[in-house]
Amino acid sequence: MSFIARCFRLMRRYAKYLVKDEGRKAGEPAGMQDYMERQLTELHYVAVNNEFPSKFIAFALTVLLAILLPYLHIGVLYMKLWAPDKPQIDRWGCTCSCFDTIFRGGYENPGMVTYKHVFFLIVTGGYENPGMVTYKHVYFNSTSSTLKIWIFTALFLLLFYESLRYLVFLVRSGAPLRRSMLLLYFVNLYPHYYSWWSFFSYYNEELYTYFNHHFVFTVTELIVTAIILSLCNRDNPVASWKIATIFTISLVHVIVSGMDQFIFHVLKGQGHSFQNVRDVGLMIPDLLHLLIPLRVFYQQAQRQKLRFIEMCYKEEIILMFVFISIGTILGRLI
Template identity: 50%
Template structure:
């Protein structure tokens, strides 16, 4: 038989383990609930602010109201309505959608962007709650919400209107934007040590964005003053996050090097700088050709 003190120690250790396990489970449940709530709020709020506030109340407040009683639609294939309705003068509905491959692509992009947005928030919430967040990277994540949302809305519009002139051009931006966002999310965790290649990659991607868009619409619309108020606001909303994604990682590298009491050129490999230059040059040329 075990001595009494050993038995007591064993029981206490098991109770402590159960308590810690229970505390961890409760904490994880809270994180999941908060992440779900914040994720749902963000996903709901962005289209509402976009269409319900900015478009409806600011950009085009004088749009006439639709007469829901007399309004009809004769370009609705009614497939999703089954046998309840057939094509013709269909009465007003809040949402019409046709059973086409374009609609399936719209749904696909919508699901992908919602899942990516939710997963990123689910990753950040525990870091914020445990004070393990790197505030500079969280700031970059937040300011990049609009460019990522704008990408989804652009693909929605491309497929909805069968307008694909800028599709490939925008796809280059989207893919590189997602890569940069993933690196930013990784660096949001303060336990992940700052690495030069990650910071250089973030800056390089967004420098390429600046060069491509700067030679495209930004100069014409904003600098030369040929754009509408909406175009200027949109271009600034896309350009400012790019500038911040170039500047903030460099500042983080400088502060990290200062904290380690080393020079910046000792922190960054020469090959990283060369690859950055090659990437920016090639992708800028590719972006101009697409």
């Protein structure tokens, strides 16, 4: 019996305790106990039919990871490794002169001097730009770039939730799992998070030098993750085209990212600590996506008593070489 089912059972018992049935004659309207029994039973079946437990667990995991990843990113990697000596900001004397204040409505205006700034002027006797407003932990300007940031954030969170909901459903339904593919899904969380953060930075700073390059990486990463989610269920066959797609995309990622930054930063030792952590964190998932699917495919070939090469079509092998070559060239050009 699931946790939710136990909760409904306890609620029905509590209803019986609160409203004791004194017995009623035929034709009498139903009492409060009968009404609560029917409502709780109906609620129970609605929750079960709508996979409420799976959705709740997936929602909780999404919230937990969505909180944890930015904390590790900003609070640990950036604050402790990249820039540990940043000076404290002056909340009383900060400018915020680029803030359009639209989302503040009529409470503040770009040319508005607030009581905090008046106090600051009295105490310091200094000159202050009249466009400054009070300190904000978070402020945003009402622009098309802000809307694009919100769209990307919403899409990434929804895709993240749906993928977790699918995995939770597999686990709760007792479906046979491929643990190796489940491992690949979780290993790939950091590259997906890094992609979201990169698009956030591109739109926020309006620096689009590597936008097309990263957009292609992100789309291909999503394709790989979709196939990995399918292979997490053992009932779905390990088709050769799925393994070929994962291998092709991952090999292109390894070649292109290795030629871009990994060799220079990590292998040659020319990168800072945060760059090395980032590059290793992006390279390891791609390497695992090369090795683990091949191992799974090889094990299937052994079970079917076939040679590895006999598991693939000749056309698939030719297309792999073609797409690896094209992907590597395009990855270097865009």
